[in-house]
Amino acid sequence: MEKNLVNAITSVPYPGWTTERLTSRMVHLGCGAFHRAHQALYTHHVLEQTDSDWGFCEVNLMLNDASLIENLKKQSMRYTVAEKGQEEIRLKIIGSMKEGMHPLIDGVQAIIEKMADPDVAIISLTITEKGYCTDAVTGRLDQNNELIIKDIANPAVPRSAIGYITAALRLRFERSLPAVTILSCDNVRENGHVAREAVLGLARLQDRKLAQWIESQVTFPCTMVDRIVPAATPETLAEIAQQLGVADPCAIACEPFRQWVIEDNFVNGRPNWDLAGAQFVDDVVPFEMMKLRMLNGAHSFLAYLGYLGGYAHISDTMTNADYRRAVYALMLNEQAPTLSMPEDIDLMAYADKLLERFTNPALKHQTWQIAMDGSQKLPQRMIDSIEWHLLRGSDYRHLALGVAGWMRYISGVDEQGQPIDVRDPLKETFVAIFAKYGQSVEVVKELLAIESIFGKKLVNNREFVDNVTKAYQNLFNVGARQAVAAL
Ligand code: NAI
Ligand code: CS2
Numbered sequence: 001m002e003k004n005l006v007n008a009i010t011s012v013p014y015p016g017w018t019t020e021r022l023t024s025r026m027v028h029l030g031c032g033a034f035h036r037a038h039q040a041l042y043t044h045h046v047l048e049q050t051d052s053d054w055g056f057c058e059v060n061l062m063l064n065d066a067s068l069i070e071n072l073k074k075q076s077m078r079y080t081v082a083e084k085g086q087e088e089i090r091l092k093i094i095g096s097m098k099e100g101m102h103p104l105i106d107g108v109q110a111i112i113e114k115m116a117d118p119d120v121a122i123i124s125l126t127i128t129e130k131g132y133c134t135d136a137v138t139g140r141l142d143q144n145n146e147l148i149i150k151d152i153a154n155p156a157v158p159r160s161a162i163g164y165i166t167a168a169l170r171l172r173f174e175r176s177l178p179a180v181t182i183l184s185c186d187n188v189r190e191n192g193h194v195a196r197e198a199v200l201g202l203a204r205l206q207d208r209k210l211a212q213w214i215e216s217q218v219t220f221p222c223t224m225v226d227r228i229v230p231a232a233t234p235e236t237l238a239e240i241a242q243q244l245g246v247a248d249p250c251a252i253a254c255e256p257f258r259q260w261v262i263e264d265n266f267v268n269g270r271p272n273w274d275l276a277g278a279q280f281v282d283d284v285v286p287f288e289m290m291k292l293r294m295l296n297g298a299h300s301f302l303a304y305l306g307y308l309g310g311y312a313h314i315s316d317t318m319t320n321a322d323y324r325r326a327v328y329a330l331m332l333n334e335q336a337p338t339l340s341m342p343e344d345i346d347l348m349a350y351a352d353k354l355l356e357r358f359t360n361p362a363l364k365h366q367t368w369q370i371a372m373d374g375s376q377k378l379p380q381r382m383i384d385s386i387e388w389h390l391l392r393g394s395d396y397r398h399l400a401l402g403v404a405g406w407m408r409y410i411s412g413v414d415e416q417g418q419p420i421d422v423r424d425p426l427k428e429t430f431v432a433i434f435a436k437y438g439q440s441v442e443v444v445k446e447l448l449a450i451e452s453i454f455g456k457k458l459v460n461n462r463e464f465v466d467n468v469t470k471a472y473q474n475l476f477n478v479g480a481r482q483a484v485a486a487l
Contacts, residue, residue, distance in 0.1 A: 003246050003247075004074060004075055004246060004247075004248075005075040005078055005079065005080065005093070005244075005246060005248045005250075006075050006076045006078060008245060008246035009245065010093070010244050010245045010246055011091070011243060011244055011245050012080070012091045012092065012093050012244060013093070014078070014093050014095070015044070015047070015048070015078070015093060015094070015095030016048075017047065017095060018076070019055070019076060019077055019095075019097075019098050019099070021047075021053060021055075022047075022053055022054070022055025022096070022097075022098040023053045023054070023055060023098070023119050024055055024056065024057035024098045024099060024114070024117070024119060024120065025053070025054045025055065025119055025120060025121045025122065025269075026043075026054065026055070026056045026057070026120070026121070026122040026123070026124055027056070027057045027059060027114055027115050027120055027122075027123050027124075028040075028056045028057070028058050028059065028123075028124045028125070028126070029059050029060075029061060029123065029124070029125050029126075029127055029161050029164065029165075030059075030060065030061075030125055030126040030127040030128070030131065030161070031058040031059065031060050031068060031069065031072075031100070032060075032068075032126060032128075033229045033230070033231055033232060033252050033254075034126050034185075034225075034227070034229045035058075035124075035126045035185070036079060036081065036094070036229075036250070036252045037081050037227055037229040037252050037254040037258075038126075038185065038225060038227050038229070038258060038260070039056075039124060039126075039185055039225075039260075040056060040094055040096045040097060041081055041092070041094055041096075041258070041276075042258075042260060042271075042273045042276040042277070042278055043055070043056065043096035043271055043273070043276075044092070044094045044095055044096040044276075045275065045276035045277075046271045046272055046273060046275050046276050047095060047096055049275050049276075050272065050275065052271055052272070054096075054270075054271040055096055055097065055098035056096055056097045056098060056124075057097075057098060057099045057100070057101060057114055057120075058072065058077070058097050058099070058100040058101070059100070059101045059102070059111055059114075060102050061102075061103060061111075061127075061159075061161055061164065063103060063104065066102040066104045066105055067249075068250060069100040069101065069102040069105065070102075070105070071249045071250050072097065072100045072250050073099075073100050075248070075250060077097035077098060077099065077100060078093055078094065078095055078097070079093070079094055079097075079248055079250035079251055079252070080092065080093055080094070080240055080244055080248045080250075080251040080252075081094055081251070081252055081253075081254065082236070082239075082240045082243070082251060082252070082253040082254070083253075083254060083255070083256045084253050084254070084255065084256070084360070084362040084363060085255075085256045085360070085362065086359075086360055086361065086362060087362075089239075089243065089362070090256070091240065091243055091244060101114060108157050108158065108164075111164065112158075112164060112167045112168050112171065113171070115164065115165070115168030115171075115180075116168045116171035116172050116175070116177065118177050118178070120180060121178075121180055121181065121266075121267075121268035121269050121270070122180060122181045122182075122183050122266070122268070122270060123165060123168070123180055123181070123182050123183070124182075124183040124184075124185060125161065125182070125183065125184045125185060125186060125195065126185045126186055126225075127161045127186060128186065128373065128376075129186060129187065129188055129373060129376035129377060130373060130376050130425050131160070131161050131162075131186070132161075132162065132184075132186070132188060132194050132195060132198050133145040133147060133148045133160050133162050133198060134194055134197065134198050134201075135452050136375070136376055136378075136379040136380070136452055136453065137379055137451065137452055137453070137454075137455045139189075139190070139193065139194045139197050140197055140201060141162070141197065141198045141201025141202055142452075143201075143205075145160070147159045147160035147163070148160055148162070148163070148202065150163075151163030151166075151202060152202070152205055152206075155167060155170075155202075155206050162198045162199055162202055163202065165182060165199050166199055166202045166203050166206070166210075169199070169203070169210065169213075169214055169218060170203075170206075170207070170210050173209075173210050173213045173214075178267075178268050179213075179217035179218045179219075179267050179268060180218060180267065180268055181218070181219045181220070181221065181265070181266045181267050181268060181270070182195050182196070182199065182218060182219070182220045183220075183221060183223065183262075184220070184222070184223060185223055185225045186225075187225070187291075187292060187296055187377070187380075188380065189288060189289070189292060189379070189380035189384070190222055190285060190288065191222055191223060191288070192220040192221045192222035192223065192263065192265075192284075193220065193222065195220050196218075196220035199214060199218075199220075200214055200215060217267065218267065219265045219266060219267040220265075221262060221263035221264070221265040221266065221284075222263045222284040222285060222288060223260065223261065223262045223263065223284060223288075224259070224260070224261040224262075224284050224287040224288045224290075224291050225259075225260055226257070226258065226259040226260070226291055226295065227254055227255060227257060227258040227259070228254060228255045228257070228357060228360075228363060228365060229252060229253075229254040229255075230253070230254075230363055230364060230365040230366065230369065231366070231369055232251065232252050232253065233364065235364070236251075236253045236364065237249065237251055239253075240253065253363070254363075255357055255360055255363055257353075257357055258277070259277075259279075259291075260273065260277070260278040260279070261278070261279045261281055261284050261287040261288075262278055262279070262280050262281070262284065263280075263281065263282070263283070263284045264280040264281070264282070286339065286340060286341050286342065286345075289338075289339055289384075290339050290341060290345070290347070290350065292380045292381055293335040293338060293339065293380075293381065293384070293385055294331045294335045294336065294339075294347070294350060294351060294354060295354055296377065296380070296381045297330065297331075297335050297381040297382055297385065297399075297402070298327045298330055298331050298335075298354060298358070299314065299358075299370050299381075300370060300371075300374065300377055300378070300381050300382065300402060300406070301326075301327060301330055301382075301398065301399075301401075301402040301405070302314055302317045302318075302323065302327055302358070302367065302370075303367045303368075303369075303370035303371040304367075304371055304374075304402065304405030304406045304408070304409045305317075305323070305401065305402070305405040305480045305483070305484055306323065306367040306480075307367040307368060307371055307409060307414070307420070308405060308408055308409060308414060308415055308475065308479070308480035309323070309415075309479070309480040309481040309484065310415070310481075311323075311367055312366060312367060312368070313363075313364050313365055313366055313367065314358050314363075314365045314367060314370070315358065315359055315360060315361045315363060315364075315365070316367075317358075317367065318355070318358050318359045320481070320484075322481070322484050322485040322487075323484055324355065325487075326398060326484050326487045327355075327358070328351060328355060329398060329487065330398035330399065330402070331351040331354065332347070332348065332351050333395070333398070334385060334389065334395070334396050334397075334398050334399050335385055336348075336351070337388075337394070338384070338385045338388040338389075368421070371406075371409055371422075372423045372424065373423065373424055373425065374406050374409070374410065374424060375424050375425060375426040375450070375452065375453050376424075376425065378403070378406060378453055379453060379454075379455075382399050382402050382403060383403075383453070383454060383455070383458070385399055386399050386400070386403070386458070386464065387455075387457075387458075390461060390463070390464060396467075397467070397471075397487060398487060400464075400467040400468050400471045401471045401475075401483060401484070401487065403468050403471070404444075404468050404471035404472040404474075404475055405471075405475065405480065407443065407444060407447055407468070407472055408439075408472060408475045408476070408480075409422070410422050410424065410427075410430045410434075410447075411434050411439045411443070412430075412431070412434065413439070415479050415480065426450065426452075426453075429450065430447075433446045433447060439476065441469050441472060441473055443472075444465065444468055444469045444472050445459060445465060445469075448464075448465060448468065471483070474486075
């Protein structure tokens with residue numbers, strides 16, 4: 001028999017329970033890198049400390065890949081998390097997943113039925129920013145989204161995560177079952193509110209009574225989620241296999257740090273994640289803003305300007321003193337002032353900790369990975385803050401260079417004339433703009449006119465357009481490293 005995580009002797013102890021102990025009280029949509037190292041791990045630590053039976057049914061909806069769910073099933077839904085500090089590596093075998101499903105394995109209806117199961121109390125999500133099918137500026141359901149168009153036409157066989165949730169809520173409503181909590185764990189500003197707008201937006205197009213039931217019964221708490229979890233690579237998997245004593249294709253490496261701040265608004269119970277270090281608060285929004293602007297805004301700055309400067313990983317950018325200085329100034333001078341935090345939060349200490357986390361050389365977090373989907377990330381990471389500065393007349397030169405870096409990056413050609421593999425839902429729009437204007441400064445105004453990223457006002461703000469145009473031109477004149485140094 002082939003050796004795997006379940007039948008081999010490993011260097012790390014197995015959880016002291018089997019999947020029999022668990023009930024699928026949570027269905028998670030988007031079993032990717034992050035969920036395995038975050039929500040599933042928090043739940044595992046609760047299971048270690050209590051007699052809880054809260055477990056996950058893991059669902060991946062993307063039709064191009066069922067392999068992770070298949071591999072998890074082969075390992076009785078167990079897998080390894082490797083927490084990698086600067087020097088030490090700590091392995092944990094996680095035991096909070098009960099079962100796994102995929103439309104290609106189980107069919108769409110079985111997944112909707114599972115989400116409507118009376119035992120299910122939480123549907124949690126890490127489906128990436130684009131998974132919400134909303135306009136990032138308004139937060140409203142995007143009825144021109146290609147999956148939403150399909151879901152409006154055929155609600156019983158949905159394609160989008162929002163369509164699946166709406167279909168499952170319909171069954172719960174029709175069967176008079178208890179409502180559930182929809183728990184977004186994505187890096188989206190006011191993620192619970194966005195999830196609610198998206199689901200209600202779709203439900204309203206289908207059935208007013210269903211929409212009213214959702215509005216009054218279903219809760220959508222906001223959450224701030226944090227842990228740097230790069231996509232697994234063959235190298236990280238080989239390193240983990242060596243330590244573990246057996247190959248685990250579902251293993252994932254991450255940093256030691258983790259944080260989870262959750263609005264305590266659950267309609268049908270929840271695990272005591274506080275036992276594993278989560279914080280339950282009344283208002284998560286300030287924490288989300290802090291993380292999105294200081295951590296993610298800094299990440300995107302380093303991703304675009306780092307990639308252009310020839311750095312493959314975030315930790316590589318941090319070896320350049322100019323990038324280090326610039327990203328620290330971005331956090332403290334241009335992002336921190338835009339925040340209103342509870343008194344006990346020290347933003348300088350937060351920024352110091354971020355520098356330390358970004359420096360961790362054991363994490364091979366690719367600048368290319370973070371650069372992905374910029375159209376979905378820029379509004380909450382940079383544009384909100386730029387608007388804040390424009391209102392007050394304060395300095396935002398790092399943010400302007402960050403936006404220009406994004407424009408230079410999505411041109412699709414790097415500083416050596418090599419192609420860049422740009423991944424973004426708006427890629428076709430970008431290609432059309434660059435095809436028309438080449439890399440000339442004309443593209444700046446064209447890109448700023450994309451409302452779903454920049455809203456309506458910025459393209460008409462002369463000062464802003466000038467600043468981004470100068471920064472963009474400068475990137476061509478001197479290159480990213482010099483432009484960052486000149487800040
Ligand atoms: P991943 O690529 O490993 O997983 C993404 C998951 O989302 C996959 O399961 C995929 O099937 C699903 N997905 C993608 N597009 C979808 C769509 N349109 N509809 C439904 N499902 C879709 O990415 P990872 O690292 O797990 O990150 C996922 C999200 O988690 C991020 O976009 C972010 O919002 C959040 N997050 C990630 C962190 C990280 O460091 N990786 C940390 C904090 C939050
Ligand atoms: C990153 C985030 O990929 C990205 O866009 O900025 O996934 C980041 O690693 C996490 O938010 C850290 O919690």
